Amino acid sequence: MMKFLMPVAVLLPFFSAPLFALKRFRSIRALKALTYTVVLATSAMVLILCAAYDGQMLKLAHITNLLTIGLNVDGMSRVFGCVVSILWPITTLYAFDYMKEDHKKQRFFSFFVLSYGAAVGVAFAGNLITMYLFYELLTLATLPLVMHKMDDMARYAGKRYLLYSIGGASFGFIAVVFTANYGGANAAFSLEGVLDASLVAGHEQLLRTVFTLAFFGFGVKAAIMPLSGWLPTASVAPTPVTALLHAVAVVKAGAFACIRLTYYTFGTELLKGTFAQFIPMAAALFTIVYGSARALRTNHLKRRFAYSTVSNLSYILLGVTMMSATGLMASAQHIISHAFVKIALFFCVGAVLEKEHKEYLDEIEGIGRRMPVTFACFTAASLALIGMPPLPIFFSKWAIGESAIELATGWGYVSVAALLVSTVLTALYTLSIVTRAFFPLGNPQVAVQKRTETRSMTAAILLVTVMMVLLGLFSGTIHTTLARWLIGGAA
């Protein structure tokens, strides 16, 4: 029974998409009802599966005798699945308010739902070829969302996104081909890797090279330098897209794919201590500092947080390249904590954009008075992003640092140093916004200013902020749960 819930959860959004496309909706209410039904039903199924599935791969189809399409829910799927299924409904709430005056709502929400299916597919893919398939689908499903406005900027961003993503995935495809030949692209993911040791013997260098290429290939979605150019450009998309897809679903699918590639396909045994570990690590380290520094220099608010995402995704990738159990745990923890924090920040910035039509840093002087709840949440999320205890990113950053120190080489200390430099830059690029919002230059006007917040947008913002705080307070529980899911208990 559980087994068949899995394909239903993945395919429900896909099959409901034609409904969106074909039916002409008289009222916004019908569109809302349909979207909520599909999203909530999918989320419910995903959560049930995450809680209760036993970990048997379900084979759906065979493409030639080499490749199998199969679904499975293992520990890592649970991490990604839970994050996506909790945040998607909240973003839906936010998106309906945000898109209120948009004329192409129907198209927007059909692709919005479609990408949900693709994201769940990536999470639940049982082997590399299946993941590759859904990964490409995710690119295609989110492209119309990026280009939604259809002006020159949006089209340019879309083209760029497509070029980077498809190009990256083709590097990923090399890994698919090689794993098929050296063990099994159709073998279910397992923590030791799926390569056949007898076939690998003698070809280690080749496979490491392939791994490095594929890491950068999948790393495109996770915006690793020098392949991060698409993400800041893509912030022209409507904010729900930027918040959910470009801070959570799409970019974390990239990080997720890197985890799958490193830990579940090639296995850390083959890679650890070689150039296949250090080249990606160096890139991640560079990206951490570069992203934060660019964020500080960028005055466009959404782009600023896009760069911040670039930096934070590389925290995750840094954890991945530690190639140890603690590294895996740390990156999973950062996937979760960064998701909630960054979505809160983007929601706030989006609210400013939609309700006040302000996009740049110097336009928001004193805005905190008109949007007090929004900016209170923004401040909380900023502090979380900097890494104040007891908010969640402190714990995940600590875990990444700890796994880096465990490495006990110069790389470990450089990693810690990079994290710390980025922390300082983060403090500057978030708090300079808070400063302008709450402490405008000169004497603030005494006249009461009208509030510009709206209810459902603020509700969504509050909801994610509260969840973020709880996530920090219960980080112990999360840590033990992750340990149970990912490495079988011992933490």
Add this chain to the structure above:
Amino acid sequence: MVLLLLSILFPMCFGVFVIGRRGGRVGALALGGIVISLMINISALLFARGGLSVYVGTFLFALALDSLPRMLMALAPVLFLLTFVFLLGAGKNDAKRARLFGFFFLTLGALNAVYASANLLTFYMFFEVVSLLSFPLVLHDGTERARRAALIYIGFSFTGTALVLGGMKLAGMEAIESFTAGGVALSEPHNQLAFLLLALGFGCKAGLYPLSAWMVPASNESPVSVGALLSGVVAVMGVLGIVRVSYQVFGAERLSGGWAQTVLISLACLTALMGAMLAYREPILKKRLAYSSISQLSYALIGFLTFTKLGFIGGVLQVFFHACAKSGLFFSAGAVQEQTGFLRVSEMKGIGRDMPLTMGCFALLSLSIVGLPPLGGFAALWELSRGAFVYGGALGSLCVAVMLLSALLSAGAFLPVAASAFFPGKDFFACVNGPRLVGWRVLIPILVLSAAVLVFGIFPGVFSGVGERLFATISGGMS
């Protein structure tokens, strides 16, 4: 425990309440609030038993009062009280007073939490909170320059806390679990480096070179009340951090003679000398005071870092007397600025005739900074030098030399100001007997602080006794 929580939460809640107030009665309200807060603090010191600890995962957050911060917890609200009295006299035309008072209260609440933190992790967390809550104080004036200074302040603060974080990671989980007298034996291999990072990080707030550059712009661009607070309380919190880390985390006995100690003492010497020299050639009075703070706080750091009993006592005395003298000097500078609008030292000729009491106290307080008997600064300097001699070696002698040289430079920086205020010279004939712009209330804190420096300078036994007992409890049996 309830009292302890109350000492943190009451100022915080009161602060939020005050920020929202409008109208002229804010000053009286704030005064009432700070008196209540002071009483809560004192009763917490007398009656609070036990503490509060919460595990978040494997991370322990704990609040409990131990002996070290007791003096600070009693004295910090007194300094706030004096600051508020000063603000009743000066800064009446400030349209954003409510905000200023409110953030003072918030900072006080966070400071109490810092004092009551029972392990390094909690200390670190509230340390950051203090930085964040004092940030609006620095940018209070709302000018482009103030904002710039505030961003410098927060940037340095976070650089400091990043170093602390790095040090905590290196020291490992045992180090952040609890403050123990004599320190804990740590299993991690990088104790010296970890200690250095932690001390540099906390030293950022205490004005220790190389992270001291925030102090001057932050004190100069903010209201004087904030400058007094930064030098008198916030910087002392950095000193407290270093003492906590060295005596109660790593253990003075284990650190004694290590390379990290040598590096830190050398840095403190460098800071003391540089601060004094920069103060000497600085034309703007508030900046001059801030440079001098950097220098003076490094004396205290030298004392604590020698890990000797005498040095420790000297450090305690220095922290106390410097806080009194420097806040008093800031208040005097503020009174002068409010009355005459003068900022530069060169403009202040002859103002002693107009404001005799203020400038008289200014002279007295500067003498304490210089370290002349029988004022407080002398008692501190005396014990510090003895501590440095006990520490011994070339570096010990260097410390003494640096302190004496800096004292001379301080004399060169401040005494001429006082002298030319009263004796402007023959070619001076401006008469500025205009209307009094500054209220008589500003004199109260200046007089109180001068009296403290004088009285406790003659009888420093109160504080050196405190220092002795503290050393005995937290050093784990060093002599």
